[in-house]
Amino acid sequence: MPESNNAPLIIFGGTFDPVHLGHLRIIEAVCDRLKAAQVVWLPAGQPPHRPTPGASAPQRLAMLELALAHEPRFIIDTRELHRLGPSYTVLSLAELKAEHPERTLCLVLGLDAALALPQWHRWQDVLELANIAVMRRPGWSLPDPLPSWWVSAQRSGGDNPPAYPSTWIKAIEVPAVDISAAQIRADLAAGRPIDQKVPVAIARYIEEHELYE
Numbered sequence: 001m002p003e004s005n006n007a008p009l010i011i012f013g014g015t016f017d018p019v020h021l022g023h024l025r026i027i028e029a030v031c032d033r034l035k036a037a038q039v040v041w042l043p044a045g046q047p048p049h050r051p052t053p054g055a056s057a058p059q060r061l062a063m064l065e066l067a068l069a070h071e072p073r074f075i076i077d078t079r080e081l082h083r084l085g086p087s088y089t090v091l092s093l094a095e096l097k098a099e100h101p102e103r104t105l106c107l108v109l110g111l112d113a114a115l116a117l118p119q120w121h122r123w124q125d126v127l128e129l130a131n132i133a134v135m136r137r138p139g140w141s142l143p144d145p146l147p148s149w150w151v152s153a154q155r156s157g158g159d160n161p162p163a164y165p166s167t168w169i170k171a172i173e174v175p176a177v178d179i180s181a182a183q184i185r186a187d188l189a190a191g192r193p194i195d196q197k198v199p200v201a202i203a204r205y206i207e208e209h210e211l212y213e
Contacts, residue, residue: 008034008106011096011130013042013080013089015181016060017053018206019067020198022179026135029174030108031073034133038073040096044087045080048121054185055211057081066201090122093129105130111140114169118149127153132169137176188212 012027027039043060047053053060061081068074079095080087089107097105107130109117114134117123126132132153136142146154153169179197187194189212195203206212 007037008104010036010039011107015053017181018063022177025177026174033172040075040077042077046086048086067199088121090125108133134171135174136171185212
């Protein structure tokens with residue numbers, strides 16, 4: 001797919017343990033809001049701020065491939081699955097920026113992850129390398145007052161962030177989807193159905209491989 005320098009390259013990281021319909025719905029909303037043509041799904045190998053995933057890296061990758069197979073806007077980037085040591089986002093952003101020097105990178109984060117950004121490895125470099133789109137579900141409120149670092153980054157943006165050349169941080173409304181990977185794992189452990197929470201191919205893969213039991 002040809003690159004457009006005017007549209008941001010969306011970076012969507014996570015353990016995807018497993019990938020589910022909530023992931024798909026919210027990232028589609030982000031794409032629409034930012035007029036993005038491409039999303040790089042970045043599965044973590046060894047997440048530094050989360051427990052070790054329940055499914056192996058090859059299994060999580062296989063599920064992503066099944067879930068994203070029919071969406072040409074979505075690209076799976078496996079660099080963190082192959083990198084030794086913790087999956088620090090800043091390393092991937094620096095590599096992606098070097099590979100796409102003319103593109104604007106936009107890292108998509110949930111509200112909790114965004115508020116915890118100062119705890120990340122080289123977090124100031126993250127803000128320099130990429131815009132931050134913070135997913136805010138209906139009814140969720142931003143803290144008042146906002147952290148000072150957030151306010152500073154927010155002032156770099158504008159009313160039309162995709163066209164703005166500098167880095168920014170901005171809250172974006174996404175659909176209220178009551179689905180989480182932790183909830184799905186708990187359902188499976190308890191023998192509850194998950195067919196309304198994951199694509200059919202993912203439910204079949206989980207069953208065939210007896211994951212999360």
